[in-house]
Amino acid sequence: xxxxxxxxxxxxxxxxxxxxxxxxxxxxxxxxxxxxxxxxxxxxxxxxxxxxxxxxxxxxxxxxxxxxxxxxxxxxxxxxxxxxxxxxxxxxxxxxxxxxxxxxxxxxxxxxxxxxxxxxxxxxxxxxxxxxxxxxxxxxxxxxxxxxxxxxxxxxxxxxxxxxxxxxxxxxxxxxxxxxxxxxxxxxxxxxxxxxxxxxxxxxxxxxxxxxxxxxxxxxxxxxxxxxxxxxxxxxxxxxxxxxxxxxxxxxxxxxxxxxxxxxxxxxxxxxxxxxxxxxxxxxxxxxxxxxxxxxxxxxxxxxxxxxxxxxxxxxxxxxxxxxxxxxxxxxxxxxxxxxxxxxxxxxxxxxxxxxxxxxxxxxxxxxxxxxxxxxxxxxxxxxxxxxxxxxxxxxxxxxxxxxxxxxxxxxxxxxxxxxxxxxxxxxxxxxxxxxxxxxxxxx
Amino acid sequence: xxxxxxxxxxxxxxxxxxxxxxxxxxxxxxxxxxxxxxxxxxxxxxxxxxxxxxxxxxxxxxxxxxxxxxxxxxxxxxxxxxxxxxxxxxxxxxxxxxxxxxxxxxxxxxxxxxxxxxxxxxxxxxxxxxxxxxxxxxxxxxxxxxxxxxxxxxxxxxxxxxxxxxxxxxxxxxxxxxxxxxxxxxxxxxxxxxxxxxxxxxxxxxxxxxxxxxxxxxxxxxxxxxxxxxxxxxxxxxxxxxxxxxxxxxxxxxxxxxxxxxxxxxxxxxxxxxxxxxxxxxxxxxxxxxxxxxxxxxxxxxxxxxxxxxx
Numbered sequence: 001x002x003x004x005x006x007x008x009x010x011x012x013x014x015x016x017x018x019x020x021x022x023x024x025x026x027x028x029x030x031x032x033x034x035x036x037x038x039x040x041x042x043x044x045x046x047x048x049x050x051x052x053x054x055x056x057x058x059x060x061x062x063x064x065x066x067x068x069x070x071x072x073x074x075x076x077x078x079x080x081x082x083x084x085x086x087x088x089x090x091x092x093x094x095x096x097x098x099x100x101x102x103x104x105x106x107x108x109x110x111x112x113x114x115x116x117x118x119x120x121x122x123x124x125x126x127x128x129x130x131x132x133x134x135x136x137x138x139x140x141x142x143x144x145x146x147x148x149x150x151x152x153x154x155x156x157x158x159x160x161x162x163x164x165x166x167x168x169x170x171x172x173x174x175x176x177x178x179x180x181x182x183x184x185x186x187x188x189x190x191x192x193x194x195x196x197x198x199x200x201x202x203x204x205x206x207x208x209x210x211x212x213x214x215x216x217x218x219x220x221x222x223x224x225x226x227x228x229x230x231x232x233x234x235x236x237x238x239x240x241x242x243x244x245x246x247x248x249x250x251x252x253x254x255x256x257x258x259x260x261x262x263x264x265x266x267x268x269x270x271x272x273x274x275x276x277x278x279x280x281x282x283x284x285x286x287x288x289x290x291x292x293x294x295x296x297x298x299x300x301x302x303x304x305x306x307x308x309x310x311x312x313x314x315x316x317x318x319x320x321x322x323x324x325x326x327x328x329x330x331x332x333x334x335x336x337x338x339x340x341x342x343x344x345x346x347x348x349x350x351x352x353x354x355x356x357x358x359x360x361x362x363x364x365x366x367x368x369x370x371x372x373x374x375x376x377x378x379x380x381x382x383x384x385x386x387x388x389x390x391x392x393x394x395x396x397x398x399x400x401x402x403x404x405x406x407x408x409x410x411x412x413x414x415x416x417x418x419x420x421x422x423x424x425x426x427x428x429x430x431x432x433x434x435x436x437x438x439x440x441x442x443x444x
Numbered sequence: 445x446x447x448x449x450x451x452x453x454x455x456x457x458x459x460x461x462x463x464x465x466x467x468x469x470x471x472x473x474x475x476x477x478x479x480x481x482x483x484x485x486x487x488x489x490x491x492x493x494x495x496x497x498x499x500x501x502x503x504x505x506x507x508x509x510x511x512x513x514x515x516x517x518x519x520x521x522x523x524x525x526x527x528x529x530x531x532x533x534x535x536x537x538x539x540x541x542x543x544x545x546x547x548x549x550x551x552x553x554x555x556x557x558x559x560x561x562x563x564x565x566x567x568x569x570x571x572x573x574x575x576x577x578x579x580x581x582x583x584x585x586x587x588x589x590x591x592x593x594x595x596x597x598x599x600x601x602x603x604x605x606x607x608x609x610x611x612x613x614x615x616x617x618x619x620x621x622x623x624x625x626x627x628x629x630x631x632x633x634x635x636x637x638x639x640x641x642x643x644x645x646x647x648x649x650x651x652x653x654x655x656x657x658x659x660x661x662x663x664x665x666x667x668x669x670x671x672x673x674x675x676x677x678x679x680x681x682x683x684x685x686x687x688x689x690x691x692x693x694x695x696x697x698x699x700x701x702x703x704x705x706x707x708x709x710x711x712x713x714x715x716x717x718x719x720x721x722x723x724x725x726x727x728x729x730x731x732x733x734x735x736x737x738x739x740x741x742x743x744x745x746x747x748x749x750x751x752x753x754x755x
Contacts, residue, residue, distance in 0.1 A: 014463035081613065083597040084590045086643045093463045095641055107618055114620040235476040240509035248508060254473040254622070283472060283504040293461060295472035295505070308480045332618045346623055349480065406621045415604075415627030417617040 013221050018097040018112035018145070020136035021122025026153045030122060030191035030212075031085065031098055032063025037198035038213060040087035041066060082108045092217050102132075106365070106380035107332035109136065110420055113143035114406070117221050120149045120212065121172075125158045125188070128168045134175060135365040141179035141427055142328060142382070144402060147219050148176060150186040151212060155204065156193055162206040180427055185219075187212055229396065230258025230292075231319075231404045232312040233348035238297055250281060250297035251306055256348065256403035257396075258314075259291035260298065265315040268306050269394040274315050275302040292403075309350035311394050311404075319394045319404070325354075325387045327398075327407070328363070328426040331377040333418040335411070337385075338376045343418060345389055347407040353390040354409070360384045363426065377419070384426070385419075397424030464650055468501065471638040473622060474601060475505040478583045478636055479512050481626040485583035485636075486543065486576075489515040491527035492701040493658055494587030494639055496534075497647055500656050501638060502585075503538065513585070514541040518572045520564040521548035522680070522704040530659040543579060545571035562684070565702055573609035576633060583626065585636050591643045601640050607631040644699075645724055652717040663720065664697045664712045675708025699724070 021027040035041050041049075049065045056062075085096040097112030099105065113119055119140045123133050140148050150172050158164045169186035176184050187196055188207055195201035198213045210218065238250040260266070260277060267274045279299035280290050290296045298312060306312075313319065325345075331337050337356060345354040361370040362383040370384075377383055387409075398405030409419040461469070478485050487502060489495045502511045517531060535542045547567050550556040556567050576584060590597050600616050602624045617625055626634055639647070651658065669676040669692065670685040677684050679691055684704070696709035697720070714720040 014466050081598045081616075082618075083594075084641070085597065086591040086641070088643070088645075093643075093646075111618045111620050115622070235473070236480045236506075238506055238509045242508075245508050252476050252505070254469060254476075281507070283468070284507040293466060293469055295469040295476070332620075344627070346625065349477070403621060406623065408620060408623045408625060410625055410627055414629060415625065417620075417625045420618070420620045 014093045014095065015118065015216060015219070015221055016095045016097070016116050017118040017120060017216060018099055018109070018116040019120045019122065020099060020109055020113075020139070021120075021132075021151075021153075025122040025124050026191045027098075027122050028064030028066075030120075030151065030153065030189070030197065031096065032066045033191050033194055033197045034096075034213060035066055035085065035087055036063055037194055038087055038089055082112050089213065089217055094216060103135070104380055106135070106139065106382070107330060107420075109139050110143060110330040110332070113139055113145050114402075114420065116143075116145050118147040118149060118216070118219055119145045120151055122151045122153050123168060123172070125152050125154045125164055125168065129171045129175065131366045133172065134367075137172070137176045137179060137181065138365040138368065141176070141181050142330075142422065144399065144422075146182065148181050148184050149212070149215055150176075150184060151191075152186065152188045153191050155188045155195065155201075156190040160188075160201075160203040162188075162204070165207070185209070185215055187215065228258055229317060229319075229400060230260050230314050231256040231348075231396070231401065232260065232296075232298060233350070233404070234306060234308055234310045234312060235349045236308055237306065248299075249303070250299055251310075251312065252295070252297045253312075253349065254295045255290055255292045257292050257401045259289055260296075260312075260314070261289040266300070266312050267315045267318055268304060269311040269313060269318060270321060270392050271305070271310070273302075273304050275300045275304055277301075309348075311348065311350075313394070319396045321392045321394045323389045323392050324357075325389060325393070325395060325407075325421075325423060327385055327387065327421040327423045329377070329383055329385050329409075329419045329421045331379055331381045331383070331419050333411070333416050334379050335416065335418070336376040336378050337409070337418055342412065343387075344410040344412050345387065345393075345407050345421075346410060347393055347395065348404060350393065351410070352393065353412075354387050356385060356409075357388045358386040360386065368427075385421070387421075395423050398422035399424055464646065464653060467642055467646060468504075468650070470622070470641065471498075471501045472505040474624070474636060474638040475502050475585075477624050478585070478626065479506070482583040482634070484579070484581050485513045485585065486516045486579070486581045487511075487513050487585040488572075488587065489517050489531065489542075490587075490701070491517070491523070491531040491659060492587070493647060493651065493662060494589065496656060496658060497642075497650060498585060498587050498638060499534065499538075500654060510539060514543055516543045516545065516572075516575060516579075516581070516584070518545045518568045518575075519547065520568060521546065521551075522564055524659070524661055524678070524701065524704060526659045526661050527701060543575060545575040547571055569609075576609060577607075577631075582628065582633050583636055584633060585638060587639055588637045589639050589642050589644075589647075590637075599637060599640065601637055602626055603635040603637065604628060605633050605635055609633070611635075645721070648717070648721050648724060652721060659701070661698045661701065664695050664715050666693055667696050667709065668692070669694055669696060669709055676710070677708060678704050680704045 019027055050061045052065050053062045083098045085098055087094050099108045099112040121136045152165050152168050165188040173184050188204055189196040191197055195203060196211045198211060200211055232253050232255050234251045235253040238252050240248050262277050262280055264277050266277055277298055278301045280287050281297040282290055339356055339359055341356040343354050344351050359374055361372050362374040362381055363370050396404040405423045407421045408417055411418055487498060547564050550571055588596055590599060600619050605611055628634055668679040670689040676696055685691055697712040697714060698709055701707055714723045
């Protein structure tokens with residue numbers, strides 16, 4: 001699904017982004033339009049869509065069909081799971097986590113947002129900012145997605161009026177800023193007609209900003225290359241024990257944050273022993289420095305007992321080590337989570353036994369109110385939890401590092417992924433607890 | 445916190461990773477995660493380009509130590525000789541252990557029946573799943589990519605399969621951040637897809653960047669072929685051509701390599717990697733749309749076969 005017509009060396013950046021919005025907002029049409037207008041849909045895929053559309057008696061190809069893959073989704077005309085799409089332009093590669101927007105699929109939105117550099121939130125220009133929009137913004141803020149774009153869709157149905165767009169953009173920006181979202185870009189579009197998705201609109205001269213695709217192509221993708229708070233979770237110990245490498249002992253892992261250099265003093269957690277980096281292998285070749293997202297093998301000066309699950313950090317820059325974790329979680333399993341629940345907690349490359357000590361409050365994403373001490377957490381609930389682990393873990397706040405501030409809870413019995421957790425405070429300014437109104441499931 | 449940013453493909457910081465670096469690094473992370481968490485992993489190796497790239501990544505992930513996994517080839521009995529020869533050479537060169545699950549064996553024993561259309565691709569599921577069970581493999585690496593097909597777009601990197609190797613889309617676990625969950629009950633296993641986020645073009649450009657050798661059938665060559673179901677199929681002992689199908693000699697190459705009965709060739713003059721990449725970039729058909737007979741069966745054919753334990 002690519003349209004790069006060159007054999008240039010690989011210098012194109014990669015942007016992971018997620019979409020949030022419901023079918024009614026035209027989300028599938030927007031995604032279909034992005035793929036179609038960026039020439040990422042190939043002839044046989046388009047033929048399949050035309051065939052399927054005709055088979056249902058639709059007279060124009062339904063671009064939404066490009067994205068709904070499972071039989072149940074096609075039959076019900078809904079999206080029930082995260083789907084990943086791939087497309088490219090001459091300047092950038094894109095991985096899109098396409099997630100459904102209804103309440104009961106909050107877990108999928110959280111999943112898509114967990115690895116996203118940017119989230120596109122879709123609203124219907126006729127309805128403006130609704131509860132669902134606020135929920136999507138809250139998820140983006142909670143997961144600390146660096147960039148948020150607001151796509152105000154169906155502008156053709158409000159006469160392409162600037163005043164409508166401006167009012168929605170202003171309301172959303174105020175709300176998102178309060179949540180601590182650092183950067184918001186609002187774009188008026190018509191996904192159905194293709195206005196401002198890939199091509200600039202002929203109907204909205206008053207808008208001089210980027211189209212959705214232009215914005216995706218130019219938004220900065222940050223790589224954390226600072227030496228501060230560098231973290232290397234050890235995945236695997238490489239010991240060839242061959243005639244050629246009798247004494248080689250390398251600690252393999254993907255740098256989760258910051259950068260490391262040869263000669264640097266490091267501390268191994270949880271043991272607290274210190275040594276220096278004597279070498280860094282970057283997939284078979286020696287380098288002096290390596291930084292976040294690179295998979296490396298680190299060699300140490302001293303022969304220490306280092307194993308999978310340990311964390312290598314710069315000496316003097318170690319995270320707090322604790323057995324009591326306070327976090328915001330999104331419950332992602334169908335079976336509930338209760339106080340006293342015995343679980344496994346996977347953090348980085350370490351999995352330890354843990355117990356849910358307390359669930360102080362449940363958070364309503366609609367108005368950010370908190371309900372104290374819910375009896376249990378059900379699928380898609382967002383809440384504060386306190387967890388006691390069987391062994392001390394070196395943890396960072398999620399606000400500092402998405403990779404070393406996150407964890408999952410696993411059911412020890414059947415291995416189900418129960419809960420996604422973010423260590424530390426939820427938002428910059430947590431709302432005070434208040435009484436909760438019951439929330440319903442569907443929200444058409 | 446200082447950060448380096450990238451705009452429009454230009455790098456203004458020495459610490460900027462290319463998208464290929466990122467894909468490579470994530471795939472290596474996946475291989476090492478499996479090595480750390482599973483007892484008996486195995487790599488599905490067909491001799492096709494995706495499995496060749498997988499093996500290359502595994503070699504890099506554990507260098508200078510050997511790859512701590514065996515290989516498993518599901519042999520339909522209709523493989524291209526060039527691919528089998530390549531497979532055996534690679535296994536010998538890296539001192540790997542090769543397991544073969546043979547469709548022909550199952551046909552000879554009467555367990556499986558030859559299909560009227562002669563294609564054996566759908567017959568691979570039983571030999572594969574029985575081999576996984578008897579060898580007690582708990583993690584099985586596959587070269588599947590999410591860009592290949594709509595049902596695969598929803599596939600996880602770690603995909604849980606039950607005792608019967610079945611895939612239940614509703615039982616798949618959410619995958620958050622890079623925290624892969626490999627827990628499984630005895631008898632269950634996990635299919636792992638390190639190339640999930642790669643596209644066809646990514647794979648080819650990586651092959652070019654790394655200088656990876658491929659079987660020759662990926663490049664343009666003269667071959668005796670005949671037309672069937674809108675594809676050029678190779679003449680061979682697998683059952684082609686049949687009456688009324690005319691053989692001609694054409695200059696072709698393979699965009700994807702399954703076995704002879706289900707993989708079509710495309711007309712091509714691309715003799716080098718650069719020419720292949722240019723051809724793919726300009727193609728108006730997907731890899732499978734152009735060349736795979738087995739995916740055309742129905743709108744949900746891949747989904748159905750995945751449920752039964754297909755790759």
